[in-house]
Amino acid sequence: MSRNLTLFDLDGTLIPGDSDHAFGEFMVRIGWADGVAWAARNDEFFAQYQAGRLDVDAYVDFSTGVWRRRTTAELAAVQARFLAEVIAPTIHPQALELVRAHQRAGDLVAIVTATNEFVTRPIADAFGVPALLAIELERDAAGAVTGAIRGTPSYQEGKVVRVGQWLAAQSADWGDFDRISVYSDSTNDLPLLARATDPVATNPSAALEAVAVERGWRLLRLFE
Numbered sequence: 001m002s003r004n005l006t007l008f009d010l011d012g013t014l015i016p017g018d019s020d021h022a023f024g025e026f027m028v029r030i031g032w033a034d035g036v037a038w039a040a041r042n043d044e045f046f047a048q049y050q051a052g053r054l055d056v057d058a059y060v061d062f063s064t065g066v067w068r069r070r071t072t073a074e075l076a077a078v079q080a081r082f083l084a085e086v087i088a089p090t091i092h093p094q095a096l097e098l099v100r101a102h103q104r105a106g107d108l109v110a111i112v113t114a115t116n117e118f119v120t121r122p123i124a125d126a127f128g129v130p131a132l133l134a135i136e137l138e139r140d141a142a143g144a145v146t147g148a149i150r151g152t153p154s155y156q157e158g159k160v161v162r163v164g165q166w167l168a169a170q171s172a173d174w175g176d177f178d179r180i181s182v183y184s185d186s187t188n189d190l191p192l193l194a195r196a197t198d199p200v201a202t203n204p205s206a207a208l209e210a211v212a213v214e215r216g217w218r219l220l221r222l223f224e
Contacts, residue, residue, distance in 0.1 A: 004108070
């Protein structure tokens with residue numbers, strides 16, 4: 001029996017848009033972040049990400065700063081609201097079916113994202129994917145988020161590192177799989193796509209589509 005690994009990027013790949021940036025906009029909408037200036041800085045970081053030069057540490061400190069001193073109950077409530085009001089309406093049936101098809105086939109499936117675990121854990125749950133490799137947030141002795149990143153950030157080459165660590169924890173390695181499928185929309189994921197036997201440019205940016213066409217990779221459009 002073949003053993004296959006399937007890795008999904010999240011933002012722009014399984015869902016339209018960017019959950020990290022959208023969560024920042026949500027913080028402004030509910031009044032946790034201070035309006036125009038904060039939103040403009042959030043937009044600046046998003047532009048950095050799109051250009052492939054995001055300062056991940058600075059962004060995590062900035063983006064968590066507006067919520068990390070909130071109570072556990074407040075945080076749980078805002079996660080639920082964000083999922084219900086912002087994310088759930090954007091989850092397309094065809095994206096859910098793609099994930100489930102790989103699961104039904106017996107693939108080892110994970111979502112690998114540069115968005116932090118606080119924002120993305122509920123989204124991964126909505127897709128029915130227990131294995132989430134997201135940016136992990138450092139916590140203090142009391143369990144509160146500090147604004148720093150724990151371990152290697154799952155961004156660009158860091159995604160390859162994190163997947164390798166995850167596989168090693170299961171006594172597995174890249175070479176153990178007959179097929180490795182990677183779905184992504186972004187050139188930020190070129191290091192991860194390079195590890196795939198089945199790289200799939202999914203809802204690709206213009207830059208990634210150009211690379212995919214040049215290299216003969218599969219193109220997939222889950223939504224317009």
